[in-house]
Amino acid sequence: MLFIVSEIFFFFSFFWAFFHRSVRPSVELGGNWPPLGVKVFNPEEIPLLNTLILLGSGVSVTWRHHALIAGNLTERSASLGITLMLGGYFTLLQGVEYYEASFRFADRVYGARFFLATGFHGLHVIV
Numbered sequence: 001m002l003f004i005v006s007e008i009f010f011f012f013s014f015f016w017a018f019f020h021r022s023v024r025p026s027v028e029l030g031g032n033w034p035p036l037g038v039k040v041f042n043p044e045e046i047p048l049l050n051t052l053i054l055l056g057s058g059v060s061v062t063w064r065h066h067a068l069i070a071g072n073l074t075e076r077s078a079s080l081g082i083t084l085m086l087g088g089y090f091t092l093l094q095g096v097e098y099y100e101a102s103f104r105f106a107d108r109v110y111g112a113r114f115f116l117a118t119g120f121h122g123l124h125v126i127v
Contacts, residue, residue: 007124014117021109034110039102046097050090054125057086087125094122 025033034040041047060082067075097118103111 011117011121014113014120018113018117021113035108038107038110041097041101046093050093050097053086053090053093057083057090057125060086090125091122094118 022033025031025035030036060079064076064079064083067079098115101111101114103114105111105115
């Protein structure tokens with residue numbers, strides 16, 4: 001339980017830092033969020049697709065859990081295959097998103113926060 005709570009706080013800190021900076025952009029950023037020159041992703045494209053993939057993988061891993069408890073080998077294998085496929089697809093799309101990004105980790109606070117949060121999240125999906 002302590003591990004889950006630590007994970008919640010770990011990711012909450014990334015979201016809070018991003019939210020705080022977007023509501024109150026600093027003078028160093030020119031009072032703009034995102035900073036000038038940063039072209040952000042359309043949230044209705046790859047980010048939305050990745051969200052749907054993660055929700056689907058949550059359903060498939062829950063299906064696997066119930067199949068495991070019931071001792072159903074066929075459903076266990078199918079649900080694990082679907083979960084792994086969705087995790088791989090998520091990772092592939094995240095790589096495409098990184099490749100197409102108009103900013104890098106070193107590009108001010110926006111790039112650093114984006115790549116830290118999504119990178120750690122991607123690592124969790126892979127694990």
